[in-house]
Amino acid sequence: MLKSIVNLFFPKVCNACNNLLNENMDAICLDCRHDLPLTNFHFDNSDIVKKVLYGRAEIENGTALFRFEKKGNVQRLIHNLKYKGDEHIGFVLGNWLGGELKTLENYNTIDVVIPVPLHKNKLKTRGFNQVAKFGQQIAEALNADYLDDVLLKVTNTKSQVNKKRLARWNSNEEQFTLENQTKIENKHVLIVDDIITTGATLEACVLVLNQAKNIKISIATMAIA
Structure with a gap:
């Protein structure tokens, strides 16, 4: 009642x-x-995410749950998550994608899930990392560890929404650092983020994580633009 x-x-x-x-x-x-515009990349063995990073960063697998369309429902979902503080959306989307990935052999070898980090100042302002619950639910579905103390953001940058591809790539140089790298040595790591556009941020993350010994990297995002 x-x-x-x-x-x-x-x-x-x-x-x-x-x-x-x-x-x-x-x-x-x-x-x-x-x-909602599902991509089904992981079911179709699509290499579209790999192609976004082609020649810049090597990954094992890559997927996105939705296709991002301006003024569409996916944009509204992610906007409500990031800017209206509805973290439960990340929980729901993580459950959704995690439930699908756990049925696939390519993703059942994931050992560790790592979120694209926020700088400590932005984290303090927003109060949460918008991909944390998304990543935590995927990790739970895959029986993987969720680690947010390995990949850290050391440069506090402004939003990249309106930046051109080259400007985005340049702004990501030396943005991230690797800590506690023994936690991911000899592991298959899944990086999670909200949207993949040019791939500049994820490229920077992959290059930093590759400093660890003998790791494999895959990517999963809520959406792809």
Whole structure:
């Protein structure tokens, strides 16, 4: 009864379309779940993510849950996650993608899941890393360790949304550092992020992580632009 009263005064709405959610729905309504633009890269053995990084960084596997479209529902989901503080969206998307990846041999060899980090100042301002719960749920699904003390961001940069490809690449130089690298030696590491666009940030992360001995790296993101 208490839950019903709370829902009456503070109704839950879909984070994609803003329609009211039924009690058995979680963050995203059924209509949006059916309409969200899934990539199915991991099911199709697609090399699209690999091609984004081709010639710059070598990875084992790469996937994204959704295709990102401007003013689309995926953009609204990620906006609500990052800028309205609805961390539960990351939890839901992590469960979604993790549930799919655990059925695939290529991803069952993952030992460690590492989020693309935020600089400590941005983390303090935002209060959370928007890919933390996403990565934690994928790690749980794959029976992997979730480590956020290995890849650290040492340069506090402004948003890269409106930057050109070269400017994004240059701004990522020396942005990240590797700590506690023995934790990932001889491991298969999955890097998780929200969106892959030019691949500059993920490229920088891969190059830094490759300083560890004998590791393999894969990538999983919420969306690809």
